[in-house]
Amino acid sequence: MSEQSPYSTAEIRTIALAVIAGVFFGGVATGVAFPTLPLLDEKLVISAVMLSVILSANRIARLFMNTPAGTIIDQVGARKPMIFGLFTQALAPFGYIVGLHTPPTDLGTVPLLGDVSLPGVVFVLARLFWGVGSAFVFIGAFATITYVTTADNRGRWVGYMRGGQSLGFPTGLVVGGVLTDLASMQTAFLAAGVLALIAGTVATLVLPDVHGGAEGRAAKLREVPSLLAGNPTVVLIGYGNFTLRFLWGGIILSTLARYASDAGLELSALGAAGVSGIVMGLGVLTSGSMTMVTGWVSDMVSDRTLLTVPAFLAMGAGFLIIAYVPTIEALLGAIVLVGGGMGAAAPALLAIMGDLTPGDELGRMGGVYQVMGDVGLSLGPLIAIPAVDLWFGYQLTYVLCAALVLSCLTIVSLPLLRNPDVSRAGAKADEG
Known part of the structure; x- marks a missing residue:
């Protein structure tokens, strides 16, 4: 575009x-x-x-x-x-x-x-x-x-x-x-x-009227795989969005109160429900604040993908801390890492997709991106409770969460860093 x-x-x-x-x-x-x-x-x-x-x-x-x-x-x-x-x-x-x-x-x-x-x-x-x-x-x-x-x-x-x-x-x-x-x-x-x-x-x-004019019939949910097949970069970004939504809106939101209760975590007079509320509030504030800061910073770097590397590492470290250090102090620190990583990765990925998507395909690719996130949001709560109660327990579940988010380094960050179309330095050099 x-x-x-x-x-x-x-x-x-x-x-x-x-x-x-x-x-x-x-x-x-x-x-x-x-x-x-x-x-x-x-x-x-x-x-x-x-x-x-x-x-x-x-x-x-x-x-x-x-x-x-x-x-x-x-x-x-x-x-x-x-x-x-x-x-x-x-x-x-x-x-x-x-x-x-x-x-x-x-x-x-x-x-x-x-x-x-x-x-x-x-x-x-x-x-x-x-x-x-x-x-x-x-x-x-x-x-x-x-x-x-x-x-x-x-x-x-x-x-x-x-x-x-x-x-x-x-x-x-x-x-x-x-x-x-x-x-x-x-x-x-x-x-x-x-x-x-x-x-x-x-x-x-x-609001102005922007970028209309594309022709073609409306896409349906079942056509998402074919749309992804034709846009491999969107597959990478979509996988990153799926992982973020699955872990943050699915696993963390669904298990945190139960984790606090089972670990006997307390904060002042607050029990498990109060602790989970405080912790989630801290995570959301960290994520929202980091989102706005990261978006601004991503305009200053040569490749927005660089910001996803520390973001995914921070999330992975946060899940490992939750898995192995069941204390209230560790949980507060871990949620800052997870929320901060979420807030750093999400705007960078979305801005990259905006950079690469032609103007007459913004709606469809935005829809595919949102589908991937909604699938993660939907699967997360379905899997979270059986995972901690029946299949793996809390520790292994959170270790697997760390492994999933760290997989984004090789599946998302590395391919995007190797993609010359993603780098903004080359584009600026061409313009000069």
């Missing part, structure tokens, strides 16, 4: 801030729901399995929508699909409110799901809307940021975008928990919906 941006520095800043606001408020609205949704099983007359379906419905919908959303963005530009995604996301919290006031009609027992009620169905539909919207929002955000920036400033703005996304969710957790305690669930959901509407309104006023 051309590296001569048609936008001035001020225009890039305005557009990027609108995109960042969209993903940040989207993350806030997602986080607001999490302290409250797990408490609804009795109120909605549903089984624990049905509650799990509600919690995962958005991720399932996004997994199937990523590639079609990317194709649509390539065909019509990023502006309208992203605005559609933001307002579609805004429907979800208002759907939660409708679910709270829906008569608790028992629809019967469904095999595997257990008891199903009408409010439960409403919540599933609302979460599906959120998943569809989030596919358009993330891919549209990536495409917009990549298109309006150049290789000289892309890392900075990609880092800010991912940082906004990373910090939005924990902000929402705090907002949701506080509003639910001080007011009500409905107030928390209403706040989430209003924030999402604000993000959609700002995007409508500011």
